[in-house]
Amino acid sequence: MENVSSVTSDGSVADVRAERWQELLARLEADAPDIAKRTATKLLAEIPGYEGVDAESVRQSSIRNMALIIRVINAGTEPEAANLPEALMLADERIAQNVPLGSVLHGFRMSLGEILEHLVQLGPEYNIDPGRMLRWSTLMWAVNDAFSTRATSVYRDHEVAQAIADSVRRSEWIGKAVSQGSAMSELLWGAAMYDVPSVTPLRALAAASSDHAHAEGQIGKWAKHAGVRVLTSVQPSVIVGIVIGEPKTSVEGPGFAVGLGRAEVLSRLADSYEDASLVLKAANNLGLNSVSTAQDLSWKLAIHSNPRVSEILVQKYIEPLKESGEFAHEIVESLRAYLGNQMNIPAAARSIPVHVNTLRYRLRRFEELTGCYLEDASTIIEVSWALEVLGRDGQW
Template identity: 85%
Template sequence: MENVSSVTSDGSVADVHAERWQELLARLDADAPDIAEGTAAKLLATIPGYELVDAGPIRESSIRNTALIIRVINAGTEPKAEDLPEALRLADERIAQNVPLGSVLHGFRMSLGEILEHLVQLGPEYNIDPGRMLRWSTLMWAVNDAFSTRATRVYRDHEVATAIADSVRRSEWIGKAVSEGSELSELLWGAAMYDVPADTPLRALAATSPDHAKAETQIQKWTQRAGVRVLASVQPSVIVGIVIGEPKRNVDGPGFAVGLGRAEVLSKLADSYKDASLVLKAADNLKLNEVQRAQDLSWKLAIHASPRVTEILAQKYVKPLRESGEFAHEIVESLRAYVDNQMNIPAAARSIPVHVNTLRYRLRRFEELTGCYLEDTSTVIEVSWVLEVFGREL
């Protein structure tokens, strides 16, 4: 091309074919609505996830993207994620419109592609050097990277906040479901929300764990073995849950004490939770790190409810046994075998194992120390009580 020169006002000579990139950027800004129109039509036709979004908001975001590119080109440096408030605004808008993150990132890349294509088409008209156009292209894809980082962070924070809010709502509902006086309408709302049957018998669950951070995971593993589903809430001092389905017996528990209440429909689940709490307290006192029901513990529930009885029985049995020294261990072992085998001495002797006469001697020694006789049913009940509370300490 022939160089054409002109004389400036100060007498110097200027090349009329010099780059006019500022004019090009002004033209790009003026063409932003037209670019936005094409971008919106293409995006809605090709990218899933925008079914609930009108073309208007997409055109508006495309125009903002054009302004962003002009700003970055003028700055001449690659932006950081923190430098892009546009990403925050767009992500917030699309979250409200239920557009998934992948679709948002795809849409932004498409928008940048349309802007870049327009720049390339206008380049020759404004005598833009190919090297400058390449630098602009590099800047634009740096914008894409920074935008993706910022938008992803916004979506992640939103997901975390949503999960926390849902967890709080779920915990509150579970607490109300096992409490007396809850409104039926609210119970039914939660039942629909969390897929809990309203008319099928459920069981309340109460549990404690030394590691609350892992407790819910351990409970969920137990539910898989037991063939049930549990909606659980980990509270500071107790784990509260609703068991959906009838748990299988004789499966490994979660590794800590769990109390299950009676089977009740949702509107009466508070009664089930009373049972579960009582069972849990009794299991804790007895150091039973298993899943327990009221019928499993039976009379042992009274141990937690009657601490004064435990004190009386401790004076009656534990004190004289401890005074017998090391022989106390052998006596306790024999007593446990005797009780566990329904007072059948031969069977009890085999279970330890010791000779039958040895077992009889130990039992007789117990009677001498305590002044009580094992033929008496009351003594057997009291000994069973003492063994549950103190058996591991004797």
């Protein structure tokens, strides 16, 4: 031990023991295995989340923590979070062991606490000045702050990557489930993973929108109001989904066309999706902005798949009206009101509104121009078809 002389205020000479802090740091390094063993025992006994971690793994991380503290003390400056590879190593290791972030941060603080306690106990033996010990303590808790920042960042990045991977897996499973692209074992795996019943009937969903993120959000809102749960997946040209539960009727749609297939069990969901796709095509052609089933559209499903029939009916019932000029739009308006009110003339007149005689005149003029009779059932069906092809805007 090095001695130096110092003159006191009364003129006498006193021995002052020099600080031996480098020797103390060497002692800390030598004692690291014992401190690590004590830390591991305490940590595993007190901190939840480490059930799958063996004691040796905790001891090794504690020894790394000791090396980190010695490095920081020698440097004498507070570390930056980006310069703590120990934090990256420990976070990656604990993520693989399924240890929650909170437990990791708690464990690191406990490890630093054990190191600091040992440091304080050895201080008098190595004549460490209390001021220096205070600076070391401050540096150690700065290390804790930097470690927490880096470890939290690693956990957050892992969670984001995991969420993306889970989303991709779910999207792929949904796509395969509605397209007969999965083996039964894979269907059942996904059903268990995403809480989809395998024997209760489900409905496939199909929707098209240029803004997929917005569309999925709107479908989610519709599902909430309809009392169902929906899993959706964005595919190259369409949004597909699985509807769990039977949706309530008369619920406002998402603002764009959505097709729902017939109810089928999971193994036959592709048949339901075939229905949903057909309904979606028809709904888009009809300019609908609602959720529709095949039962809702009925004969209207045939419009988009029979363009020649549509062409013939438009020529028969719409083209002859052009010679009436702007009056043609009033005729079409009256026809829609007439058909929409079950051919009840007073009700139809009130819905526009016009006088009943005005409505009768317009309908009679339609018959004159087209040579048809609205009392004929076939004419009613054909006119309805032609008006759906024409669209609500009445443009031709």
